[in-house]
Amino acid sequence: MFEYRFTGKHYHTLDYYLKTKYQNKVCKIPLNASFTCPNRDGTKGVGGCIFCSNQGSGDFAGNPKDDLDKQYQEIKTIMSKKWPNSKYIIYFQAFSNTYGSIDKLKQTFEPFINKENVIGLSIATRCDCINEEIVSYLKKLQTHFKEFWVELGLQSAKTSTMKLLNLKYTFNDFKNAVLLLNKASINVVVHIIDGLPYENELDQINTIKKISKLPIQGIKIHILNVLGNTKLGMMYQNEHFKILDEDEFVNLVVKQLTYLKDDVIIHRIGADSNPLDLIAPLWVRKKISILDKIDLKMANDDIYQGDNY
Numbered sequence: 553m554f555e556y557r558f559t560g561k562h563y564h565t566l567d568y569y570l571k572t573k574y575q576n577k578v579c580k581i582p583l584n585a586s587f588t589c590p591n592r593d594g595t596k597g598v599g600g601c602i603f604c605s606n607q608g609s610g611d612f613a614g615n616p617k618d619d620l621d622k623q624y625q626e627i628k629t630i631m632s633k634k635w636p637n638s639k640y641i642i643y644f645q646a647f648s649n650t651y652g653s654i655d656k657l658k659q660t661f662e663p664f665i666n667k668e669n670v671i672g673l674s675i676a677t678r679c680d681c682i683n684e685e686i687v688s689y690l691k692k693l694q695t696h697f698k699e700f701w702v703e704l705g706l707q708s709a710k711t712s713t714m715k716l717l718n719l720k721y722t723f724n725d726f727k728n729a730v731l732l733l734n735k736a737s738i739n740v741v742v743h744i745i746d747g748l749p750y751e752n753e754l755d756q757i758n759t760i761k762k763i764s765k766l767p768i769q770g771i772k773i774h775i776l777n778v779l780g781n782t783k784l785g786m787m788y789q790n791e792h793f794k795i796l797d798e799d800e801f802v803n804l805v806v807k808q809l810t811y812l813k814d815d816v817i818i819h820r821i822g823a824d825s826n827p828l829d830l831i832a833p834l835w836v837r838k839k840i841s842i843l844d845k846i847d848l849k850m851a852n853d854d855i856y857q858g859d860n861y
């Protein structure tokens with residue numbers, strides 16, 4: 553019997569996890585700590601992943617011209633109007649947030665220790681920006697927080713797709729980072745993208761099957777957003793590769809959820825991007841209706857997360 557749910561969900565949502573654990577609204581505050589990325593500064597590459605926006609896939613994070621405290625206060629003020637008693641998880645979203653010296657990591661993360669109503673950190677990074685020294689620091693850091701997550705982009709486990717996307721890491725690199733974090737009891741959230749160019753359903757199910765063999769605790773299942781100011785945008789204009797439609801995405805996600813262990817937390821389904829930059833698919837803006845369709849399909853077909861795990 554699937555136990556991680558309320559209000560008709562057949563999968564383990566982050567909302568369910570946080571509400572049952574804290575009996576309180578918990579909001580994420582996305583910040584931009586002005587890191588860069590080895591796939592942009594020349595260490596691994598200069599162009600970056602072909603889908604990456606100028607903001608390092610952190611389009612909704614705070615303004616990097618402001619210091620972190622100012623970003624935090626401004627976003628918190630807006631959120632507290634809607635949810636006055638909320639607790640907060642600080643989300644270091646843009647670029648690769650462990651790509652720097654231990655001193656830089658300390659200056660970035662430690663001001664949030666013991667900050668009123670801050671219960672956690674969520675740190676997005678690349679698998680090749682995780683090593684023994686960083687994990688040892690993160691292990692100490694996490695003792696100061698109730699929630700602590702490291703978010704790792706994988707996108708796809710298919711080698712040819714990883715090359716096409718210009719990720720400049722391999723599935724093995726990703727796996728090694730997951731195992732290193734797991735050894736230190738640090739929770740991992742994996743990011744994947746559905747609807748990548750020239751992938752079929754089998755490829756996308758295989759990615760989930762490979763991930764589900766690893767000790768991960770959370771996942772974000774994004775839908776590909778083709779943005780106008782990216783290499784992917786140019787590729788789309790030239791090659792017109794197939795884009796998933798809404799029903800194809802819904803059916804795919806439902807299948808993918810069945811291959812995930814039932815306690816893996818689904819942090820997100822879908823994706824947000826700047827609507828002014830979005831070329832395709834335009835249906836991704838209907839976030840609520842997509843989630844409703846997923847709920848409806850799982851309910852109608854009596855499908856639960858983990859059914860095929």
Ligand code: SF4
Pocket residue numbers: 589590591592599600601603604605608609646647648678705
């Ligand atoms: S790893 Fe992240 S920040 Fe770096 S290029 Fe890729 S998407 Fe952009």
